[in-house]
Amino acid sequence: MDSSPPRTPFMWRFMLVLARIVVAPLCRLRVSGTVPAELRGRPLILAANHVSPFDPIVMTAACHKARIAPRILATGGIFDAPIAGAAMRAAGHIRVDRNTAHVADALPAAAQALRDGAMVLVYPEGRIGLDPWMWPERGKTGVARMAALAGAPVLPVAQWGAHAVLPYETPKRLLPSLLRALRRRPVVHVRFGDAPVDLTGVTGTAGAQAMQATRLIMDGIHDTLAALRPGEMETPHHIDRTRPPDLSRVRPRRPAGNPISRP
Structure with a gap:
């Protein structure tokens, strides 16, 4: 039986290159860290924070630079668009119909992709985060459940600065935002974490384990992000004033660099 990872579809390879072309005039992309060699070519979940509508394009460009091609869990609205939807399906990405009865369908689809040897990229917050200080919010448990179903490690990924290119309100005032970014x-x-999140100590029922693992995953993303914003630990240098703050999902924060405590 062939255990090699699935072949990357041509459309996804094209989109990876296209993202580098799109990103270049709009920002100066800096990619740090990498996916360790021992985690390549095997099931792996990349769990990233979400700060801007520009994030997926930035992350695609960063993946091309890192020489990886993960399948992405993306909102169903993109799949419904005439051109983008066809491209996403041809690229092999996975649809997530949030706030519908079909939202649970994405979990077994992603777990199967992982069991088939794919690398999968997901935003555990499930939306652009609305933490007033732009730290990761409390995550959804889907990533932890996906990891448990497929037996796949979770590598934290952090991105920072895309909100200075496209603000939260995009596509409203899209042209002025693009012109400002071009200028x-x-x-x-984008920073890939140093090591997968250690989930070996979670205990209890399946639900309790998912909640504990989710907290650890979000802690891992937080620590990876902290390395990208050392002078912005409280207030970001660039403030997106179109972003409505939401305190309902704010996570307790500890000083950067403190070890992650078990729940």
């Missing part, structure tokens, strides 16, 4: 070319960072 300023802000620095946008």
Whole structure:
């Protein structure tokens, strides 16, 4: 039986290159860290924070730079668009119909992709985060459940600065935002974590384990992000004033660099 990872569809390879072309005039992309060699070519979940509508394009460009091609869990609305939807399906990405009866369908689809040897990228927050200080929010448990179903490790990924290219309100005032980005070319960072999140100590029922694992995954993303914003630990240098703050999903924060405590 062939255990090699699935072949990357041509459309996804094209989109990876296209993202680098799109990103170049709009920002200065800086990619740090990498996916360790021992995690390549095997099931792996990349769990990233979400700060801007520009994130998926930035992350695609960063993946091309890192020489990886994960399948992405993306909102169903993109799949319904005439051109983008066809491209997403041809690229092999996975649809997530949030706030519908079909939202649970994405979990077994992603777990099967992982069991088939794919790398999968997901935003555990399930939306652009609305933490007032732009730290990761409390995550949804889908990523932890996906990891448990497929037996796949979770590598945290952090991105920072894309909100200076496209603000939360996009597509409203899209043209002024693009013109401003073309003029300023802000620095946008993507950092791949140093190691997978250690989930070996979670205990209890399946639900309790998912909640504990989710907290650890979000802690891992938080620590990876902290390395990208050392002078912005409280208030970001660039403030997206179109972003409505929401305190309902704010996570307790600890000083950066403190070890992750078990729940």
